[in-house]
Amino acid sequence: MSASPLTHFDPHGQAQMVDVGDKAETDRQASATGSIVMRPETLALIVKGSAKKGDVLGVARIAAIQ
Numbered sequence: 001m002s003a004s005p006l007t008h009f010d011p012h013g014q015a016q017m018v019d020v021g022d023k024a025e026t027d028r029q030a031s032a033t034g035s036i037v038m039r040p041e042t043l044a045l046i047v048k049g050s051a052k053k054g055d056v057l058g059v060a061r062i063a064a065i066q
Helices: 040-048 056-065
Strands: none
Touching: none
16 A cells, blocks of 8 residues: 655645645634743754754644644
8 A cells, every 4th residue: 555645745845735625614623732842952943944854833833723
């Protein structure tokens, strides 16, 4: 069985929005809280967009939308 391509990433590995217009409408509610602890150096890499794993904030935005 072959894996399906990831639709939320473009050919360059950047996070992107996906059209879900054909999905059935549902009524959902959710709430969440959290905290993140990291070294200042890590935060600087994320803010500058130079993290080795790519666009950290872009992926977080898409995760929040899901």
